[in-house]
Amino acid sequence: MAGNKEEVKLLGITGSPFVCRVIIALKLKGVEYEFLEENLGNKSDLLIKYNPIYKKIPVLVHNEKPISESLVIVEYIDEVWKGNPILPKEPYNRALARFWSKFIDDKCVSSASKAVFTLDEKEREKNVEESNEALQILENELKDKFFGGEEFGFVDIAAIFIAFWIPIIQEVGGLQLFTSEKFPKLYKWSQEFLNQPLIKENLPPREPLFNFFKGRYESLAASK
Amino acid sequence: MAGNKEEVKLLGITGSPFVCRVIIALKLKGVEYEFLEENLGNKSDLLIKYNPIYKKIPVLVHNEKPISESLVIVEYIDEVWKGNPILPKEPYNRALARFWSKFIDDKCVSSASKAVFTLDEKEREKNVEESNEALQILENELKDKFFGGEEFGFVDIAAIFIAFWIPIIQEVGGLQLFTSEKFPKLYKWSQEFLNQPLIKENLPPREPLFNFFKGRYESLAASK
Numbered sequence: 001m002a003g004n005k006e007e008v009k010l011l012g013i014t015g016s017p018f019v020c021r022v023i024i025a026l027k028l029k030g031v032e033y034e035f036l037e038e039n040l041g042n043k044s045d046l047l048i049k050y051n052p053i054y055k056k057i058p059v060l061v062h063n064e065k066p067i068s069e070s071l072v073i074v075e076y077i078d079e080v081w082k083g084n085p086i087l088p089k090e091p092y093n094r095a096l097a098r099f100w101s102k103f104i105d106d107k108c109v110s111s112a113s114k115a116v117f118t119l120d121e122k123e124r125e126k127n128v129e130e131s132n133e134a135l136q137i138l139e140n141e142l143k144d145k146f147f148g149g150e151e152f153g154f155v156d157i158a159a160i161f162i163a164f165w166i167p168i169i170q171e172v173g174g175l176q177l178f179t180s181e182k183f184p185k186l187y188k189w190s191q192e193f194l195n196q197p198l199i200k201e202n203l204p205p206r207e208p209l210f211n212f213f214k215g216r217y218e219s220l221a222a223s224k
Numbered sequence: 225m226a227g228n229k230e231e232v233k234l235l236g237i238t239g240s241p242f243v244c245r246v247i248i249a250l251k252l253k254g255v256e257y258e259f260l261e262e263n264l265g266n267k268s269d270l271l272i273k274y275n276p277i278y279k280k281i282p283v284l285v286h287n288e289k290p291i292s293e294s295l296v297i298v299e300y301i302d303e304v305w306k307g308n309p310i311l312p313k314e315p316y317n318r319a320l321a322r323f324w325s326k327f328i329d330d331k332c333v334s335s336a337s338k339a340v341f342t343l344d345e346k347e348r349e350k351n352v353e354e355s356n357e358a359l360q361i362l363e364n365e366l367k368d369k370f371f372g373g374e375e376f377g378f379v380d381i382a383a384i385f386i387a388f389w390i391p392i393i394q395e396v397g398g399l400q401l402f403t404s405e406k407f408p409k410l411y412k413w414s415q416e417f418l419n420q421p422l423i424k425e426n427l428p429p430r431e432p433l434f435n436f437f438k439g440r441y442e443s444l445a446a447s448k
Binding site: 053062065067068069072073075076079080091092094095096098099102103137 | 277286289291292293296297299300303304315316318319320322323326327361
């Protein structure tokens with residue numbers, strides 16, 4: 001690419017928490033980008049070209065070079081555009097940020113999703129329990145206003161699934177996975193975080209997302 | 225800690241590929257450390273203190289500060305001790321290194337292990353197929369002598385499971401997951417990598433490891 005011309009494309013869908021992580025990182029850095037909305041029922045040639053391994057969103061394409069995996073992308077964005085750092089500076093704190101964001105992906109995301117979107121009662125109970133345990137660990141871990149301290153950072157961005165998506169899907173499934181009674185500190189964090197102007201402005205609209213998950217839940221129930 | 229005094233401890237077991245990653249990183253950087261051999265049947269108070277979330281090895285304890293998750297530890301080591309870099313310098317190559325090391329953990333490690341250590345024929349077939357697919361993707365990806373180019377790096381270290389552990393467990397299970405016929409480039413890579421003096425000197429001895437896995441395999445078969 002010639003000179004300073006940056007071409008940044010993001011392949012994604014509006015309602016994905018993983019895409020939302022990348023959008024927040026790009027907005028935080030003030031990076032202009034083109035959003036290419038995918039249809040996951042009929043994946044674009046571009047998605048298959050740029051993420052041949054997983055064929056999953058999000059994919060960030062920076063000057064024709066593709067990167068997949070949301071946390072890898074966020075860290076890449078943090079390394080390329082230096083202002084408004086997302087990861088902490090000090091190696092130990094960076095390691096903790098990587099540890100906790102992996103914990104969120106490994107322990108919170110799938111257990112909460114599976115707790116809602118399953119027909120099997122035993123499977124639901126197991127996942128509700130796993131979700132509870134994982135959220136309790138985060139509740140105990142949260143020491144400051146944000147996971148990143150006084151400013152939000154990598155772990156907070158990774159945890160957007162907890163702040164915004166879990167409340168929606170638990171309502172869809174009639175579950176109480178994440179409430180202010182069960183996890184008061186984490187709940188307070190989620191409100192603070194969602195109220196940050198940059199976050200608030202870049203969340204997908206709640207109602208269509210609720211309806212999307214409601215439809216998925218009902219078609220699952222109907223297939224019983 | 226006073227002055228330059230560094231206190232580095234590694235909690236692990238000798239035969240673990242995840243611990244081996246950390247040992248290689250420490251040796252590459254020339255960091256002196258104390259190895260604390262764990263007994264996973266009776267975990268030490270230190271392990272429970274330093275990794276209360278997972279109670280798993282490896283844990284690196286640097287000046288009393290613990291870090292878990294082998295890839296997080298290797299990246300930490302690379303950030304703290306600057307000589308002999310493990311990750312590439314350029315952000316895009318760093319992102320690729322993180323992507324591929326995550327791919328190895330997500331797609332190769334568990335499929336190959338499950339292919340060997342299962343009684344269920346269908347489960348075995350499924351995992352053999354997944355392991356094949358993942359190794360084929362790596363075979364296609366390998367362009368240079370090492371994943372890191374002319375010198376080994378982050379992805380090579382992550383892939384030590386493939387180079388050293390898969391040949392052992394496939395022999396135990398009488399499978400052909402990773403052979404020179406199926407994956408010639410990857411096999412050549414594994415031989416080059418294992419022949420690097422630093423790697424060769426820091427691998428666990430093969431025979432006790434083989435016997436350990438053989439025992440595990442036989443006790444599984446006996447429980448049929």
